[in-house]
Amino acid sequence: MKIAIASGKGGTGKTFVSTNLFWTAQHSGMPTTLIDCDAEEPNVSEFLRGEEQSVEKVVQHIPYINVGACTFCGKCAEYCNYNAILFLPESRFIKVLPDLCHDCGACSYACEYGAIIEQEKTIGTVKISLVGNSSYIIESRLEVGEHSPVSVIKKAIKAADSQHLILLDAPPGISCPFITTAEQADFIILVTEPTPFGLHDLELSVSTVQQLQKPFGVIVNKSGLGNRAVYQWLDENKIPLLLEVPFDKDIARIYSEGKILAKENPTYQKIFMDLLNKIVKTLWS
Known part of the structure; x- marks a missing residue:
């Protein structure tokens, strides 16, 4: 009870x-x-x-985007329901905003190019x-x-x-x-x-x-x-x-x-x- x-x-x-x-x-x-x-x-x-x-x-798993492997398709930002990924396609700029991340893993699932690495944070x-x-x-x-x-x-x-x-x-x-x-x-x-x-x-x-x-x-x-x-x-x-x-x-x-x-x-x-x-x-x- x-x-x-x-x-x-x-x-x-x-x-x-x-x-x-x-x-x-x-x-x-x-x-x-x-x-x-x-x-x-x-x-x-x-x-x-x-x-x-x-x-x-x-621990929370914070995604880190390897821009060298990223194709800037924007799929990870599209999958993120918490707006934790700042994506500016015209400037080819993409970055995770850790304070908004909920550790749901959707961005890692969305990325087909292995550009997202998760790092542990206590x-x-x-x-x-x-x-x-x-x-x-x-x-x-x-x-x-x-x-x-x-x-x-x-x-x-x-x-x-x-x-x-x-x-x-x-x-x-x-x-x-x-x-x-x-x-x-x-x-x-x-x-x-x-x-x-x-x-x-x-x-x-x-x-x-x-x-x-x-x-x-x-x-x-x-x-x-x-x-x-x-x-x-x-x-x-x-x-x-x-x-x-x-x-x-x-x-x-x-x-x-x-x-x-x-x-x-x-x-x-x-x-x-x-x-x-x-x-x-x-x-x-």
Whole structure:
């Protein structure tokens, strides 16, 4: 079972929910894998630590055009759906634009003259760490300066054991990295906060998840902050409210110290276990 924890904006508490769910499931005896899919800014390791098992590089194949062998037919540029090949036939100029390349291989397939050579470029890493006897943390991390984490996220998700409970700590927003993560999930938790910004971005997230046709529910973090507009919107649209986490100084202190709330406060271990059971019942009812 794969559960994605997502939000329309950063700072709502995705990682807070992800790490507490992981700790609770793991300490209930359930083999669990938590994948940090926020490859541009992974931070799960700030709260959970394990024994490093492996670090694998994620590479992209960047095509290089040998102009000596090129006939300037333009077929490679025609096949490229991402406009990653600049071709000026009158000037007999052709060049790959690496930042636009998606490593699809279409240009190599199109070239009949062997003028295209693919070169490997490291764009990120996937690190696997063992926590306890049977649980894992998988961290996706994008190299500084790279523009798209999608390939790194896909590699991290693929590295997970499908027999485990898998928690996907999704990137914020609703762009390609979020879609890459959410489309793999059986259920999506959307974390929001009761503020105008929280509601605005929640509406965008809900619309996206509905288009993916995934079952989902909402957690309101920092409950008591802001107003009741989020709750009214959830009621009007018949969207399930899974959990409320209060706006509490002690919770904020525990989190800011890099600690797990469910570990420090046993009441929350039961709360997060009940949340997990509620999701299981939703999926299998």
